[in-house]
Amino acid sequence: MKRAERVAAIIKILSETPNKSYSLNYFCKLFGAAKSSISEDLQTARQTLQSVNLGIIQTTSGAGGGVKYIPYISDQDCALLQEELCEKLRDSSRILGGGFLYTSDIMFDSNVARQVATVFARKFQDYKAEYVATIETKGIPIATMTAHMLNVPMIVIRRESKISEGSTLSINYFSGSSDRVQKMSVSKRAVVPGSKVLIIDDFMRAGGSVKGIKDILGEFDMEIVGTGIVIASTEPDKKKIQDYCTLLYLGKVDENTKEIEVYSNCQIF
Amino acid sequence: MKRAERVAAIIKILSETPNKSYSLNYFCKLFGAAKSSISEDLQTARQTLQSVNLGIIQTTSGAGGGVKYIPYISDQDCALLQEELCEKLRDSSRILGGGFLYTSDIMFDSNVARQVATVFARKFQDYKAEYVATIETKGIPIATMTAHMLNVPMIVIRRESKISEGSTLSINYFSGSSDRVQKMSVSKRAVVPGSKVLIIDDFMRAGGSVKGIKDILGEFDMEIVGTGIVIASTEPDKKKIQDYCTLLYLGKVDENTKEIEVYSNCQIF
Numbered sequence: 001m002k003r004a005e006r007v008a009a010i011i012k013i014l015s016e017t018p019n020k021s022y023s024l025n026y027f028c029k030l031f032g033a034a035k036s037s038i039s040e041d042l043q044t045a046r047q048t049l050q051s052v053n054l055g056i057i058q059t060t061s062g063a064g065g066g067v068k069y070i071p072y073i074s075d076q077d078c079a080l081l082q083e084e085l086c087e088k089l090r091d092s093s094r095i096l097g098g099g100f101l102y103t104s105d106i107m108f109d110s111n112v113a114r115q116v117a118t119v120f121a122r123k124f125q126d127y128k129a130e131y132v133a134t135i136e137t138k139g140i141p142i143a144t145m146t147a148h149m150l151n152v153p154m155i156v157i158r159r160e161s162k163i164s165e166g167s168t169l170s171i172n173y174f175s176g177s178s179d180r181v182q183k184m185s186v187s188k189r190a191v192v193p194g195s196k197v198l199i200i201d202d203f204m205r206a207g208g209s210v211k212g213i214k215d216i217l218g219e220f221d222m223e224i225v226g227t228g229i230v231i232a233s234t235e236p237d238k239k240k241i242q243d244y245c246t247l248l249y250l251g252k253v254d255e256n257t258k259e260i261e262v263y264s265n266c267q268i269f
Numbered sequence: 270m271k272r273a274e275r276v277a278a279i280i281k282i283l284s285e286t287p288n289k290s291y292s293l294n295y296f297c298k299l300f301g302a303a304k305s306s307i308s309e310d311l312q313t314a315r316q317t318l319q320s321v322n323l324g325i326i327q328t329t330s331g332a333g334g335g336v337k338y339i340p341y342i343s344d345q346d347c348a349l350l351q352e353e354l355c356e357k358l359r360d361s362s363r364i365l366g367g368g369f370l371y372t373s374d375i376m377f378d379s380n381v382a383r384q385v386a387t388v389f390a391r392k393f394q395d396y397k398a399e400y401v402a403t404i405e406t407k408g409i410p411i412a413t414m415t416a417h418m419l420n421v422p423m424i425v426i427r428r429e430s431k432i433s434e435g436s437t438l439s440i441n442y443f444s445g446s447s448d449r450v451q452k453m454s455v456s457k458r459a460v461v462p463g464s465k466v467l468i469i470d471d472f473m474r475a476g477g478s479v480k481g482i483k484d485i486l487g488e489f490d491m492e493i494v495g496t497g498i499v500i501a502s503t504e505p506d507k508k509k510i511q512d513y514c515t516l517l518y519l520g521k522v523d524e525n526t527k528e529i530e531v532y533s534n535c536q537i538f
Contacts, residue, residue, distance in 0.1 A: 004273035005317040008280045012323050015281055017380070030321070048274040052299070054281050102435050102458055108425050110417035111286070137405045137425060138433070144410040148379035156377050156406065163447075164407070166371050178432075189371055 014069035019151035021066035082264035092258035117145030129198035143200040161185040176206030207240035283338035288420035290335035351533035361527035386414030398467035412469040430454040445475030476509035
């Protein structure tokens with residue numbers, strides 16, 4: 001195999017499995033090449049990705065060392081993504097009444113999910129999360145992609161406990177969005193006491209759901225290291241969760257003038 | 270930019286957005302290179318991926334032509350994935366009673382989701398699906414990844430109609446797994462009459478859910494072009510859906526001997 005081919009194959013393999021560490025030996029065996037050649041290939045691969053802003057190849061030396069791909073989105077591309085989403089959300093036909101917007105097409109768009117997940121992956125890369133947690137349903141695609149980018153398992157908290165979840169722990173919590181007490185439950189098999197968790201969700205109003213996720217995982221001594229939200233409403237100002245990172249803000253939704261106030265969080269990183 | 274770097278960048282860009290068509294001009298502009306150089310780069314990129322079995326770069330010429338990446342998994346890698354999943358599923362601690370197995374850790378593992386989705390993407394690549402549809406909750410990660418691989422939007426059918434879904438159409442169907450009548454609903458905004466849909470789900474027993482998805486989407490004249498299932502139980506033999514493709518078969522789950530009969534579908538392609 002020629003150099004150009006090896007470099008390309010290395011980038012394909014690494015970027016397909018972000019944050020997964022490969023030994024240099026893995027590539028030596030795969031290509032039947034010497035360590036020195038692979039080292040040079042990695043150098044080229046790193047420069048290539050950097051020059052087109054498509055991610056970082058990180059090499060750690062030593063016994064447990066290896067090479068891995070870290071997803072990256074530039075400030076500029078992030079701002080473009082945010083503006084594109086704002087544009088879509090400003091469509092007045094999304095207004096459902098009660099201040100709700102139809103967003104399922106956006107949340108269930110795998111391309112949006114991948115890009116938003118890249119933002120969260122960049123933001124939370126060094127938070128040492130061992131799990132990504134979300135609550136069903138609309139946050140699942142973005143949580144899936146974020147878990148993929150960070151190379152950690154996902155915990156999906158259910159609204160109702162299902163027989164297929166085995167033994168579950170349930171809590172009741174107050175949801176401001178539905179203005180009533182709701183239930184969430186998590187499978188005991190899904191949790192690992194003492195581990196660090198990143199919460200990802202599609203929407204936050206008062207923060208009741210996220211607070212609920214924090215509480216239910218807290219029952220198992222899991223530590224929340226960060227919270228990533230796609231859209232946070234500006235109202236109420238006082239939320240049940242202070243420490244969260246949102247991609248977009250949703251302001252006033254005026255059912256009469258059909259105006260939707262939505263804007264980017266420019267301080268995301 | 271040198272050739273090796275251009276080839277690597279092309280592979281990264283194409284493989285990050287499978288089944289999305291790029292014009293040659295896009296790369297000419299990005300790299301400031303001539304069309305003839307880019308053509309040669311694409312040739313190298315194609316050979317590279319082929320030689321390591323990591324996907325197909327397809328070029329179509331003419332006015333609407335372009336270049337795109339098509340995900341691929343070899344027969345051998347597919348068999349390895351199937352055997353690995355069988356191995357995991359044979360763990361007797363998964364037995365929940367009533368013939369149910371705990372599978373959430375597998376279905377919510379983004380790495381499994383990506384690989385299984387690659388199998389479905391290869392299987393259904395030429396079925397011209399315009400949507401991937403699933404029913405909440407456990408099939409969503411794999412459906413998300415499959416939609417990503419095929420570059421189509423996803424429709425998530427809900428168990429209950431939610432205010433955030435806008436106007437919905439609901440049906441009642443008989444679920445063999447829960448032995449009762451259940452409800453499913455789909456947002457009218459999510460469907461496009463006359464379009465072709467690929468159904469993806471995590472588990473099928475008698476096929477009641479899949480039949481329900483077919484019926485509810487049929488109400489909007491959507492045509493089901495294929496059905497991909499991760500695990501199909503061998504019982505009952507007579508299912509409500511004949512035409513489906515499963516990755517794995519689940520046979521007898523013996524609660525006394527703790528034996529779980531699970532095996533690969535060797536005829537998947």
